[in-house]
Amino acid sequence: AWRKFSAKEFKTTEEFEAEVVRHIETTLARSLFNCDEAAAYAGTALALRDRLIIEWNRTQQQQTFADPKRVYYLSLEFLMGRALDNAILNVGMKDVAEKGLAELGFRMEDVISQERDAALGNGGLGRLAACFLDSLATLNYPAWGYALRYRYGIFRQEIVDGYQVEVPDYWLDFNPWEFPRHDVTVDIQFYGSVRKYRDDSGKQISVWENGEIVKAVAYDAPIPGYGTRTTNNLRLWSSKASHGEFDFTKFNAGEYEASVADQQRAETISAVLYPNDSLDRGKELRLKQQYFWCAASLFDIVRRFKKSKKAWKEFPNQVAIQLNDTHPTLAIPELMRILLDLEGLEWDEAWQITQMTFGYTNHTVMPEALEKWSVPLVQHLLPRHLQLIYDINFQFLQFVERSFPKEREMLGRVSIIEESEPKRVRMAYLAVIGSHKVNGVAELHSDLVRTTIFKDFVRIYGPDKFTNVTNGITPRRWLHQANPRLSALIASKLGGHEFLRDLNLLHKIEAYVDDKEFRKEFQAIKFANKKRLADYTKEVQGITVDPHSLFDIQVKRIHEYKRQQLNIFGVIHRYLELKEMSPEDRKKVQPRVSFFGGKAAPGYWMAKMVIHLINQVGKVVNNDKDIGDLLKVVFLEDYNVSKAEIITPASDISEHISTAGTEASGTSNMKFVLNGGLIIGTCDGANIEITREVGEDNIFLFGNLSEDVDDLRHHHFYGDFQLDPSLKRVFDTIRSGTFGDSGPFTGLVDSIVDHGDYYLVSDDFKSYIDTQKLIDEAYKDQDAWLTKTITAVSRMGFFSSDRCIDEYAEMIWNVEPLPPPKEN
Numbered sequence: 001a002w003r004k005f006s007a008k009e010f011k012t013t014e015e016f017e018a019e020v021v022r023h024i025e026t027t028l029a030r031s032l033f034n035c036d037e038a039a040a041y042a043g044t045a046l047a048l049r050d051r052l053i054i055e056w057n058r059t060q061q062q063q064t065f066a067d068p069k070r071v072y073y074l075s076l077e078f079l080m081g082r083a084l085d086n087a088i089l090n091v092g093m094k095d096v097a098e099k100g101l102a103e104l105g106f107r108m109e110d111v112i113s114q115e116r117d118a119a120l121g122n123g124g125l126g127r128l129a130a131c132f133l134d135s136l137a138t139l140n141y142p143a144w145g146y147a148l149r150y151r152y153g154i155f156r157q158e159i160v161d162g163y164q165v166e167v168p169d170y171w172l173d174f175n176p177w178e179f180p181r182h183d184v185t186v187d188i189q190f191y192g193s194v195r196k197y198r199d200d201s202g203k204q205i206s207v208w209e210n211g212e213i214v215k216a217v218a219y220d221a222p223i224p225g226y227g228t229r230t231t232n233n234l235r236l237w238s239s240k241a242s243h244g245e246f247d248f249t250k251f252n253a254g255e256y257e258a259s260v261a262d263q264q265r266a267e268t269i270s271a272v273l274y275p276n277d278s279l280d281r282g283k284e285l286r287l288k289q290q291y292f293w294c295a296a297s298l299f300d301i302v303r304r305f306k307k308s309k310k311a312w313k314e315f316p317n318q319v320a321i322q323l324n325d326t327h328p329t330l331a332i333p334e335l336m337r338i339l340l341d342l343e344g345l346e347w348d349e350a351w352q353i354t355q356m357t358f359g360y361t362n363h364t365v366m367p368e369a370l371e372k373w374s375v376p377l378v379q380h381l382l383p384r385h386l387q388l389i390y391d392i393n394f395q396f397l398q399f400v401e402r403s404f405p406k407e408r409e410m411l412g413r414v415s416i417i418e419e420s421e422p423k424r425v426r427m428a429y430l431a432v433i434g435s436h437k438v439n440g441v442a443e444l445h446s447d448l449v450r451t452t453i454f455k456d457f458v459r460i461y462g463p464d465k466f467t468n469v470t471n472g473i474t475p476r477r478w479l480h481q482a483n484p485r486l487s488a489l490i491a492s493k494l495g496g497h498e499f500l501r502d503l504n505l506l507h508k509i510e511a512y513v514d515d516k517e518f519r520k521e522f523q524a525i526k527f528a529n530k531k532r533l534a535d536y537t538k539e540v541q542g543i544t545v546d547p548h549s550l551f552d553i554q555v556k557r558i559h560e561y562k563r564q565q566l567n568i569f570g571v572i573h574r575y576l577e578l579k580e581m582s583p584e585d586r587k588k589v590q591p592r593v594s595f596f597g598g599k600a601a602p603g604y605w606m607a608k609m610v611i612h613l614i615n616q617v618g619k620v621v622n623n624d625k626d627i628g629d630l631l632k633v634v635f636l637e638d639y640n641v642s643k644a645e646i647i648t649p650a651s652d653i654s655e656h657i658s659t660a661g662t663e664a665s666g667t668s669n670m671k672f673v674l675n676g677g678l679i680i681g682t683c684d685g686a687n688i689e690i691t692r693e694v695g696e697d698n699i700f701l702f703g704n705l706s707e708d709v710d711d712l713r714h715h716h717f718y719g720d721f722q723l724d725p726s727l728k729r730v731f732d733t734i735r736s737g738t739f740g741d742s743g744p745f746t747g748l749v750d751s752i753v754d755h756g757d758y759y760l761v762s763d764d765f766k767s768y769i770d771t772q773k774l775i776d777e778a779y780k781d782q783d784a785w786l787t788k789t790i791t792a793v794s795r796m797g798f799f800s801s802d803r804c805i806d807e808y809a810e811m812i813w814n815v816e817p818l819p820p821p822k823e824n
């Protein structure tokens with residue numbers, strides 16, 4: 001129904017083609033005679049972009065006039081992937097584009113794959129932010145994303161001799177989706193000093209001066225909603241030297257090189273995305289990035305607010321700012337600085353406004369990922385902010401002292417300043433103290449947030465400040481775009497694609513679980529998706545796999561806590577069992593392909609050795625004629641969003657096997673089940689809620705529970721640690737050199753055998769391989785398997801990011817949608 005008021009569409013195929021051709025000939029100045037796929041992509045993107053811009057401008061105008069409360073989502077990462085396919089879908093012209101491109105001699109799939117991923121993120125947190133933008137626009141919430149315009153996104157991964165090699169991702173050569181706003185700039189200060197004086201009324205004034213100025217330039221990207229005309233804005237800041245091209249004074253003084261060096265130093269701030277996603281390294285440049293981005297975004301937000309001429313006390317009624325992890329926590333002292341130093345508000349009012357404005361989402365309880373900035377570094381780079389942080393801390397500790405006069409030890413525990421050498425600012429505490437709501441991203445995780453890292457704060461502020469919003473994924477990209485044929489099958493039964501806007505409607509397909517035709521098509525779709533991945537694997541990795549095998553997939557960042565090592569040890573175990581089987585027994589074996597994919601942080605040695613082990617095992621197993629198709633091992637290079645769109649629909653089983661209590665939520669688990677794959681997983685993160693939704697019979701859980709982890713770890717050190725015997729055999733095989741030089745794997749094995757097995761690989765090993773056996777058996781009954789997968793898909797409605805965003809809007813932001821006007 002929404003189509004009839006969509007001004008975004010092209011009316012006819014001819015109109016679309018004419019626009020594509022016009023852009024190729026005039027915007028790109030290319031002859032149609034040498035129009036390749038790259039040019040077809042550019043022409044298509046530009047033609048579509050014209051339509052998007054109209055709605056984008058309209059939406060922004062409407063929001064300016066209506067001036068509703070807006071949501072600002074501050075995230076250092078947005079893993080957007082490709083934009084064209086999504087734009088075509090949301091503009092509502094998939095058929096027109098497909099037909100038009102065919103008439104011009106191109107396959108839509110080929111054209112779409114010309115686009116480079118916008119890979120401005122590491123993994124789950126960044127992709128979550130991207131899904132949220134999609135839902136915010138789709139649900140008509142007036143919302144902006146704020147981030148950095150990195151010149152280099154997450155590195156490209158190449159595998160050389162079985163090792164990861166990082167290659168820079170320079171992605172901006174041709175990016176039709178961004179619009180430079182050279183008129184929207186903000187001067188950002190670093191370093192310098194603070195001068196204090198009393199004005200005539202005796203009020204203390206602080207002036208931050210004599211710093212170094214860097215310019216922030218805005219680049220905007222349109223975020224179209226699905227089935228709505230709302231097109232929101234993602235604003236990315238780029239850093240530039242404040243004096244433009246180069247410093248003329250220096251230039252005239254003959255210091256040409258110095259002036260250019262200044263410029264390069266300024267531009268370094270937004271040059272590269274930090275590729276770490278679990279270990280906080282406390283690098284000065286990263287702190288600079290954080291402040292640069294927070295300060296530019298807040299200036300922008302405040303500027304917009306001030307246009308409305310409302311009183312400052314209205315600020316939290318007009319502005320909700322969500323902090324995606326602690327990375328933007330400096331926004332808290334920055335807002336205080338603006339309110340106190342620049343706007344002249346009193347402390348209490350400024351603090352109340354600040355607290356009411358911010359919400360903080362935590363994504364991890366693992367201590368090594370919690371940000372702590374050294375006090376001397378903050379003092380040097382942001383002297384005024386350090387004062388404000390100390391002031392905030394002082395007020396807070398006074399409050400704690402009044403509330404718990406008998407618990408003096410608590411003061412040191414909850415202080416924003418850690419009394420280490422050097423002292424450090426605990427950003428998570430600052431985020432909690434400066435926000436009105438703190439949320440975790442799945443139920444178990446939110447419980448752990450309340451009972452472990454923020455336990456004291458729950459007592460201080462009461463339980464209501466801490467809440468849960470279980471993560472979700474956008475069904476537009478992760479069902480419709482990634483798996484168009486499954487989307488079409490569902491639509492054919494539900495009478496249209498409304499389920500893409502209301503994913504709970506999926507429950508209606510459970511009625512077709514016994515429908516012969518439906519089952520046949522569902523199974524054919526899964527097979528076709530597996531075939532597609534098999535073809536891709538052949539083409540890119542040069543490995544032949546049989547799509548009739550069970551496809552077992554683990555794709556995510558490589559981490560000890562995510563336990564890819566458990567998976568590959570399991571694979572080795574399987575290989576050893578196969579090797580000692582009689583030919584008779586081998587005939588009964590369920591053939592399997594184990595796919596892995598994911599990047600390791602460049603400095604994370606252990607993770608890199610896991611990648612190496614996977615590749616070495618693959619080399620041996622895949623070339624073992626004796627084993628043939630019974631087992632294959634594939635490492636899919638350079639896992640990213642666009643590859644996930646091929647990989648996700650192709651699983652029979654996917655692995656989400658983190659040590660219980662370590663994976664905050666996980667989101668690929670949701671994607672795989674939604675696409676008709678089952679899960680092997682631990683009782684961790686959102687796996688638990690997936691189990692609740694799909695039913696225990698439709699998921700394969702194994703392993704120790706989160707509440708037992710502490711005791712098990714304790715036991716490793718103080719009890720008698722017994723290595724699982726099957727795992728011991730795996731280690732003996734590795735040590736014997738079966739998979740090449742075992743030297744690189746020493747650390748991996750030792751971490752389990754000698755260093756306490758922190759991630760409980762040995763404790764969970766038996767349960768893991770037993771469960772894999774169950775899966776082999778269950779898979780042989782294809783009918784029962786199919787029933788499980790269809791049932792599971794039909795029960796996944798809860799995991800839409802639309803549900804998730806509605807929860808944030810109601811519980812945390814208190815914002816309402818602003819639907820587009822009906823077209824006249």
Ligand code: 26Y
Pocket residue numbers: 122123124125126128276277278279280281363364369370371441471663664665666667685
């Ligand atoms: C401080 C810095 C080193 C850092 C940079 C990035 C720390 C963490 C991160 C990213 C964390 C991340 O991606 N977390 C994931 O967030 C997802 C969305 O909530 C969760 O589903 C997933 O479990 C969690 O690991």
